[in-house]
Amino acid sequence: MSKNFDVVVIGGGPGGYIAAIRAAQLGFNTACIDEWKNDKGGPAPGGTCTNVGCIPSKALLQSSEHFEHANKHFAEHGISASDVKIDVAKMIGRKDTVVKQNNDGILYLFKKNKVSFFHGRGSFAKAADGAYEIKVAGKEEETITGKHIIVATGSNARALPGVAFDEETVLSNDGALRVGAVPKKLALIGSGVIGLEMGSVWRRLGSDVTILEGLPTFLGAVDEQIAKEAKKAFDKQGLKVELGVKVGEVKTSKKGVSIAYTNAKGEAQTLDADKLIVSIGRVPNTIGLNAEAVGLKLDERGAIVVDDECRTSLPNVWAVGDVVRGPMLAHKAEEEGVAVAERIAGQHGHVNFNTIPWVIYTSPEIAWVGRTEQQLKADGVAYKAGTFPFLANGRARALGDTTGMVKFLADAKTDEILGVHIVGPMASELISEAVVAMEFKASAEDIARICHAHPSLSEATKEAALAVDKRTLNF
Ligand code: FAD
Numbered sequence: 001m002s003k004n005f006d007v008v009v010i011g012g013g014p015g016g017y018i019a020a021i022r023a024a025q026l027g028f029n030t031a032c033i034d035e036w037k038n039d040k041g042g043p044a045p046g047g048t049c050t051n052v053g054c055i056p057s058k059a060l061l062q063s064s065e066h067f068e069h070a071n072k073h074f075a076e077h078g079i080s081a082s083d084v085k086i087d088v089a090k091m092i093g094r095k096d097t098v099v100k101q102n103n104d105g106i107l108y109l110f111k112k113n114k115v116s117f118f119h120g121r122g123s124f125a126k127a128a129d130g131a132y133e134i135k136v137a138g139k140e141e142e143t144i145t146g147k148h149i150i151v152a153t154g155s156n157a158r159a160l161p162g163v164a165f166d167e168e169t170v171l172s173n174d175g176a177l178r179v180g181a182v183p184k185k186l187a188l189i190g191s192g193v194i195g196l197e198m199g200s201v202w203r204r205l206g207s208d209v210t211i212l213e214g215l216p217t218f219l220g221a222v223d224e225q226i227a228k229e230a231k232k233a234f235d236k237q238g239l240k241v242e243l244g245v246k247v248g249e250v251k252t253s254k255k256g257v258s259i260a261y262t263n264a265k266g267e268a269q270t271l272d273a274d275k276l277i278v279s280i281g282r283v284p285n286t287i288g289l290n291a292e293a294v295g296l297k298l299d300e301r302g303a304i305v306v307d308d309e310c311r312t313s314l315p316n317v318w319a320v321g322d323v324v325r326g327p328m329l330a331h332k333a334e335e336e337g338v339a340v341a342e343r344i345a346g347q348h349g350h351v352n353f354n355t356i357p358w359v360i361y362t363s364p365e366i367a368w369v370g371r372t373e374q375q376l377k378a379d380g381v382a383y384k385a386g387t388f389p390f391l392a393n394g395r396a397r398a399l400g401d402t403t404g405m406v407k408f409l410a411d412a413k414t415d416e417i418l419g420v421h422i423v424g425p426m427a428s429e430l431i432s433e434a435v436v437a438m439e440f441k442a443s444a445e446d447i448a449r450i451c452h453a454h455p456s457l458s459e460a461t462k463e464a465a466l467a468v469d470k471r472t473l474n475f
């Protein structure tokens with residue numbers, strides 16, 4: 001295998017593997033180094049997203065949703081299903097199979113695109129003439145060179161100070177996806193994206209779930225009206241979220257975990273549980289990269305400092321994804337990876353940060369793009385709002401899932417769409433129309449005048465656009 005490459009990508013998550021494929025498509029001799037190991041010690045490219053993030057969490061969300069439907073919703077369709085049980089080992093096994101399919105898929109894509117894959121840890125050795133030497137510590141140690149380096153080393157779960165993850169009782173996202181039996185009582189710290197998704201999985205399977213959240217507001221980054229609607233639905237489901245808490249000592253024992261905290265009223269409380277998932281955000285990962293060897297600049301959070309185009313402090317060294325500023329999302333990492341490969345080729349790769357969609361895969365799903373109503377108020381932007389409830393949508397009624405709404409925010413003068421916020425069924429899919437519309441700088445009227453299939457959930461999007469001009473047809 002060649003040792004001298006045009007482009008070397010360190011990290012094979014969504015940022016790295018996509019950057020490597022795009023670089024190879026553009027004609028560069030490309031290598032991708034990734035150290036993730038499967039349970040047999042073999043390569044498992046795909047990073048956090050594939051191995052312990054997006055993909056396995058969605059697999060468990062799907063399984064647990066089927067379980068909840070069989071238990072709670074089949075009867076209304078006239079289907080009787082008694083004695084419904086969950087085989088957790090089988091559910092986890094299915095999730096592992098889905099992960100492996102994705103790992104294998106990426107290895108296949110590397111072959112197809114002629115990307116040289118190295119399994120091991122990549123670290124900077126030195127800057128040589130016109131190239132960088134990268135040490136790969138795998139089964140054997142070898143050194144390769146790259147004229148351009150793309151760092152895509154991702155992020156790790158943030159631990160509570162003084163409370164290490166043992167992945168038995170105190171779980172990061174990794175352990176949370178490998179729990180062997182349904183915990184009777186499950187505690188989570190942090191009601192962000194992971195807290196709500198993983199809390200939902202185990203609640204649906206029968207755990208008594210309590211999430212302790214430090215902030216006084218629920219989902220502060222989400223449009224307030226949408227967050228309120230989501231909170232109502234979670235309360236109804238019995239997913240307990242305590243806001244405004246201050247977590248104190250966390251003690252583990254053979255029996256489980258005991259969390260001391262003060263509640264929003266300042267009262268001392270204790271929460272006992274069988275397991276604790278800590279989901280309080282993630283930290284950029286540069287462990288083992290030996291960034292110091294070449295003087296790669298990091299910021300105070302440990303993220304690699306980059307400009308708007310993902311250029312680092314070093315010539316021809318780029319960084320993308322969770323290890324740099326911006327939202328920690330797989331699709332953001334991918335877009336940055338593509339843009340960097342294209343910039344290396346002298347093209348004009350571009351990532352529009354204003355149109356990156358967010359999705360929380362709970363039930364109801366929450367999805368949004370653009371600015372929230374509270375942001376528009378804070379920015380002093382004159383806007384018009386339109387909402388349409390799924391309760392008035394025929395397809396939602398047929399599905400038996402009428403929670404939530406679609407909300408449009410448009411410029412008061414020009415009618416340009418400034419934000420779209422959805423809580424409800426298939427919000428993750430519905431949001432794409434809004435992303436496309438915003439990319440094309442569409443107005444609410446544009447969406448209102450487009451023919452949407454009937455009956456479909458997307459009609460709620462059209463109706464919310466009509467609502468901006470106060471002319472909904474079905475509500
Ligand atoms: P990563 O995916 O973290 O990949 C980095 C890779 O680099 C890893 O394989 C790592 O082993 C490797 N690596 C690190 N250092 C080295 C080194 N020195 N040498 C060789 N290899 C190295 N995002 C979404 O958009 N949608 C979701 O639904 C979603 N769900 C999530 C659920 C959970 C539970 C978690 C934890 C995250 C989720 N995310 C989701 C976030 C998403 O996983 C990340 O934003 C995404 O993985 C970032 O991609 P990346 O390529 O920057 O880094």
Ligand code: NAI
Pocket residue numbers: 189190191192193194195197212213214215245247278279280281282327328329358359360361
């Ligand atoms: P998060 O940033 O979404 O949420 C963390 C929550 O923990 C916040 O609400 C914060 O206020 C709270 N918190 C922080 N410190 C605390 C403390 N000491 N005590 C109590 N509460 C505390 O982070 P999370 O859920 O860990 O996820 C990490 C990232 O992974 C997300 O930001 C997202 O980028 C990505 N992700 C994306 C998913 C998706 O796109 N569907 C799914 C899961 C993760």
